[in-house]
Amino acid sequence: MQLRAPLFLLFAAMTRVRPVRPIPILFEDSGASMLAPLADLRPVYDIIVGALTLREKYENYLGLRITRTIVRDYLRDAEYLALGSLPVSGAVLLLNARAICDTSLASAIKAMPVNTVLMKDATVVAALCTVDLRTTVDDLNLQLPAIAALSATQTEAAL
Numbered sequence: 001m002q003l004r005a006p007l008f009l010l011f012a013a014m015t016r017v018r019p020v021r022p023i024p025i026l027f028e029d030s031g032a033s034m035l036a037p038l039a040d041l042r043p044v045y046d047i048i049v050g051a052l053t054l055r056e057k058y059e060n061y062l063g064l065r066i067t068r069t070i071v072r073d074y075l076r077d078a079e080y081l082a083l084g085s086l087p088v089s090g091a092v093l094l095l096n097a098r099a100i101c102d103t104s105l106a107s108a109i110k111a112m113p114v115n116t117v118l119m120k121d122a123t124v125v126a127a128l129c130t131v132d133l134r135t136t137v138d139d140l141n142l143q144l145p146a147i148a149a150l151s152a153t154q155t156e157a158a159l
Contacts, residue, residue: 022091022128024062026055027070031098031123043071045097058095061106066095094127 032044039047045055055066091114099105099120108118109126118126 021064022093023068024058024064024066024093024095025068025070026058026066026095026097028072028097029124032072035098043069043075043097045069049100054097054100057101061101061103062109064093069097090130092129092131094124094129096123096125098123099125 026043026045028044032039035044035047045058046053049057052060058064059066093109095101095109105125109128112118112126112128115129116127117124
């Protein structure tokens with residue numbers, strides 16, 4: 001005797017809305033200059049800490065593949081990951097390239113609701129926000145100071 005699930009349960013399982021993963025974007029803030037001379041000729045997220053670069057640490061701890069970045073203007077032409085002209089829409093996860101991702105930061109980022117800024121002192125560590133289809137990565141670069149001043153919930157990073 002074979003048990004079969006009712007048809008409405010199968011339909012409900014097939015039509016379940018899956019959460020959309022945010023587009024991760026690494027950004028360099030004004031603090032990148034504090035990492036001179038290590039970060040003068042390369043993006044901050046390419047600095048090796050231990051066995052991995054800062055970008056690889058984010059990718060490993062968060063389980064994401066980061067393909068979009070916001071870098072300093074003079075590095076943009078040489079940076080193959082800088083896809084500034086591509087439009088983004090939906091949820092965007094902005095990650096500060098200077099932050100060293102570990103398990104505590106990764107769990108704080110994963111628990112962030114939409115339109116939340118994760119801060120340490122006066123520095124934006126991560127921001128999860130929604131943008132529309134006309135927004136490009138260049139637009140987000142111009143909006144970073146405004147994102148830091150969001151009136152949404154601000155959480156102090158426990159680092």
